[in-house]
Amino acid sequence: MHIVVCIKQVPDTADVKIDPKTNTLIREGVASVINPFDMYAIEEAIRIKEKKGGKVTVLSMGPPQAESALREAISMGADSAVLLSDRAFAGSDTWATSYTLSMALRKLFPFQLVICGKQASDGDTAQVGPGMAAHLDLPQITYVRKIEEIADDHIVAERLLEDGTEVIRSPLPCLLTVVKEINEPRIPSLKGKLAAKKAQITVWKSADLGCDPAGLGLDGSPTKVVKIFNPPPRAGGEMLKGEPDEVVRQLVAKLKDAVVAASSV
Amino acid sequence: MTKEPITVIAEKCVGCKLCIKACPFGAIEVKDKLAVIDLARCTLCGACVEACKFGAIELDKKAVPSRDLSAYRNVWIFAEQREGKIQSITYELLGEGRKLADQLKMQLAAVLLGHEVRAKVSELTSRGADMVYVVDRPELAHFQDESYAAALIELITRHKPCIMLCGATTIGRSLVSRVAVTVKAGLTADCTGLAIDPETKNLLQTRPAFGGNIMATIITPNHRPQMATVRHKVMKEAMFEPGRTGRSVIEEIAAEILKSRTQRLKFMPEVETTMNIAEANMIVSGGRGLQAPENFSLVRDLAAVLGAGVGSSRAAVDAGWIPYSHQVGQTGKTVCPKIYMACGISGQIQHLAGMSSSDIIVAINKDPEAPIFKYATYGIVGDLFKILPLLTAEFKKVLAK
Numbered sequence: 001m002h003i004v005v006c007i008k009q010v011p012d013t014a015d016v017k018i019d020p021k022t023n024t025l026i027r028e029g030v031a032s033v034i035n036p037f038d039m040y041a042i043e044e045a046i047r048i049k050e051k052k053g054g055k056v057t058v059l060s061m062g063p064p065q066a067e068s069a070l071r072e073a074i075s076m077g078a079d080s081a082v083l084l085s086d087r088a089f090a091g092s093d094t095w096a097t098s099y100t101l102s103m104a105l106r107k108l109f110p111f112q113l114v115i116c117g118k119q120a121s122d123g124d125t126a127q128v129g130p131g132m133a134a135h136l137d138l139p140q141i142t143y144v145r146k147i148e149e150i151a152d153d154h155i156v157a158e159r160l161l162e163d164g165t166e167v168i169r170s171p172l173p174c175l176l177t178v179v180k181e182i183n184e185p186r187i188p189s190l191k192g193k194l195a196a197k198k199a200q201i202t203v204w205k206s207a208d209l210g211c212d213p214a215g216l217g218l219d220g221s222p223t224k225v226v227k228i229f230n231p232p233p234r235a236g237g238e239m240l241k242g243e244p245d246e247v248v249r250q251l252v253a254k255l256k257d258a259v260v261a262a263s264s265v
Numbered sequence: 266m267t268k269e270p271i272t273v274i275a276e277k278c279v280g281c282k283l284c285i286k287a288c289p290f291g292a293i294e295v296k297d298k299l300a301v302i303d304l305a306r307c308t309l310c311g312a313c314v315e316a317c318k319f320g321a322i323e324l325d326k327k328a329v330p331s332r333d334l335s336a337y338r339n340v341w342i343f344a345e346q347r348e349g350k351i352q353s354i355t356y357e358l359l360g361e362g363r364k365l366a367d368q369l370k371m372q373l374a375a376v377l378l379g380h381e382v383r384a385k386v387s388e389l390t391s392r393g394a395d396m397v398y399v400v401d402r403p404e405l406a407h408f409q410d411e412s413y414a415a416a417l418i419e420l421i422t423r424h425k426p427c428i429m430l431c432g433a434t435t436i437g438r439s440l441v442s443r444v445a446v447t448v449k450a451g452l453t454a455d456c457t458g459l460a461i462d463p464e465t466k467n468l469l470q471t472r473p474a475f476g477g478n479i480m481a482t483i484i485t486p487n488h489r490p491q492m493a494t495v496r497h498k499v500m501k502e503a504m505f506e507p508g509r510t511g512r513s514v515i516e517e518i519a520a521e522i523l524k525s526r527t528q529r530l531k532f533m534p535e536v537e538t539t540m541n542i543a544e545a546n547m548i549v550s551g552g553r554g555l556q557a558p559e560n561f562s563l564v565r566d567l568a569a570v571l572g573a574g575v576g577s578s579r580a581a582v583d584a585g586w587i588p589y590s591h592q593v594g595q596t597g598k599t600v601c602p603k604i605y606m607a608c609g610i611s612g613q614i615q616h617l618a619g620m621s622s623s624d625i626i627v628a629i630n631k632d633p634e635a636p637i638f639k640y641a642t643y644g645i646v647g648d649l650f651k652i653l654p655l656l657t658a659e660f661k662k663v664l665a666k
């Protein structure tokens with residue numbers, strides 16, 4: 001079984017600090033990590049491989065330094081890695097990103113599964129996974145919290161919705177996006193780390209993928225960012241002081257109207 | 266050599282570093298009094314162009330419409346229903362869609378997909394829809410990505426809407442991401458603000474990114490429809506207007522098109538919750554400060570009295586005290602209730618990412634230095650084991666009146 005995992009390198013939020021004066025993000029020297037949800041995607045792919053045999057390819061589109069994310073995935077147990085890096089890809093929105101990645105997936109075919117994270121922690125869109133499925137006309141199961149069964153030609157998976165869990169069966173190949181509940185990502189072994197160091201990362205450019213330039217980067221992106229700004233600061237808070245029963249009375253008095261309004265909607 | 270999409274005009278740049286401050290991606294450096302943009306990091310968002318007082322940065326945005334888009338008319342909303350019940354997000358979309366349609370002097374249409382849902386049309390027209398496109402088919406009885414996407418794609422191709430809004434729910438995001446790719450539309454995720462640009466009539470879509478630490482306004486100048494998913498609980502619900510009616514348009518779609526390769530085998534409703542936290546107007550959340558799983562009852566009791574949903578930090582989920590579906594934050598759910606009460610939650614950045622846009626935030630924590638207090642509308646420094654039972658009792662008393 002060939003499984004492709006799509007991973008994105010993102011700034012480490014644990015590392016991101018808020019400047020107390022300006023309330024803006026301090027980004028200087030912020031480390032990059034694999035998007036948290038993608039760690040679960042990598043882990044799930046490796047678990048399937050360990051059970052069913054086959055190989056895991058990790059795929060990422062990003063600047064040259066995204067190579068380190070791919071190496072980390074190899075250290076966890078992925079077999080090979082492909083980086084899509086080309087200046088022509090700069091400025092891609094989710095349409096162009098999913099197009100570019102889907103062109104690479106065509107080149108990596110045959111595969112039985114594509115696994116993505118639910119969403120990336122920088123853009124928070126959750127659009128790239130289903131977008132790729134649309135470009136490739138693959139069936140999709142999003143928000144997967146558990147794989148119940150996987151055979152050569154089909155998969156049965158649990159999908160987490162707001163009000164419960166849906167059990168879905170799909171033929172393969174199929175695209176999944178996974179949530180945190182699905183597993184606990186492993187810590188790379190020493191052997192894995194050595195393999196990662198030695199691994200050859202394949203780099204593909206636009207020309208290698210046979211992309212239509214009109215679908216790439218800024219030109220291929222229907223959406224344009226026109227403005228970036230800081231969220232309005234929250235109005236200054238109030239600390240309630242006194243004995244417990246006193247502060248509780250104060251809080252209830254302050255919240256009562258809001259509670260009544262909120263429960264009447 | 267082709268011109269870079271973003272360039273610094275050396276003669277105009279004075280090396281003042283304003284652009285460095287403005288850049289959300291840390292992509293600019295000043296070297297020898299000249300700004301240098303690292304194109305590998307730059308996403309061409311244009312924040313620096315706006316910040317530069319000297320007009321020294323040029324961005325080639327090709328913002329002029331290159332195609333005739335006048336054939337695309339009307340504002341559409343996707344009417345999300347589950348088991349035949351119209352979801353509250355749908356009313357929020359109708360409220361917002363109505364405003365946009367009025368500004369554009371266009372009609373507001375709802376798209377209702379499902380099985381035996383025709384009776385629901387009046388629920389949509391009485392809340393602002395001028396018309397409702399209905400596809401009523403057994404294949405659509407339950408949401409399935411492929412058949413729902415196919416139906417929506419078909420309708421968009423037939424009727425060419427100018428704007429298409431959908432809830433940023435699990436179903437919504439899964440569905441329209443597929444649709445937008447196929448019809449080559451721009452799609453903006455999880456918007457918290459929508460407006461019409463008075464000059465260009467483009468839809469200005471504002472959304473949080475980086476876990477709510479920055480906001481971005483996004484347009485789709487050259488493609489239609491302009492598609493967006495909208496965050497729950499941000500927009501006001503459309504009011505019910507007695508006597509208001511609209512047109513119901515029954516759409517026929519070939520069975521062939523509605524085929525789905527995925528198959529829903531069964532559905533297991535969430536047992537633990539009585540309320541989906543994404544839809545809750547009030548949420549009481551507990552964290553590691555609760556110390557043991559049985560103590561979650563303190564949070565549940567208060568939530569029950571308020572009619573609130575129960576949330577939690579990741580620490581509490583990872584400890585196995587409460588199911589993952591209750592986790593708020595970067596790797597859980599994003600919520601935006603009227604009141605969010607954080608009990609024994611420190612307020613780490615990943616937790617804040619999921620709740621910092623709530624209207625009122627209450628923090629109860631014994632550590633006066635806990636970061637959550639910086640975001641709290643009302644803060645109480647104290648022991649939650651004392652505070653919570655008192656709070657539950659006091660609310661019970663006051664709300665009974």
Ligand SMILES: Cc1cc2nc3c(=O)[nH]c(=O)nc-3n(C[C@H](O)[C@H](O)[C@H](O)COP(=O)(O)OP(=O)(O)OC[C@H]3O[C@@H](n4cnc5c(N)ncnc54)[C@H](O)[C@@H]3O)c2cc1C
Binds near residue numbers: 551577593619631
């Ligand atoms: C990649 C990544 C993703 C993450 N995603 C999320 C996410 O989605 N959601 C999330 O919540 N976290 C997330 N986290 C974890 C996050 O960083 C914090 O570790 C977590 O939010 C802490 O939970 P907590 O506030 O309950 O626990 P703690 O940080 O341990 O805080 C417990 C608080 O309880 C207080 N307390 C203790 N006893 C009492 C008492 N008797 N009375 C009153 N107060 C008391 C303490 O003062 C303390 O402030 C993520 C982390 C990473 C690295």
Ligand SMILES: Nc1ncnc2c1ncn2[C@@H]1O[C@H](COP(=O)(O)O)[C@@H](O)[C@H]1O
Binds near residue numbers: 119129
């Ligand atoms: N540049 C990228 N390279 C590889 N995979 C990506 C990229 N961007 C997004 N993805 C995948 O798509 C998922 C959703 O991302 P997003 O739509 O950006 O929230 C991620 O969890 C990744 O699995």
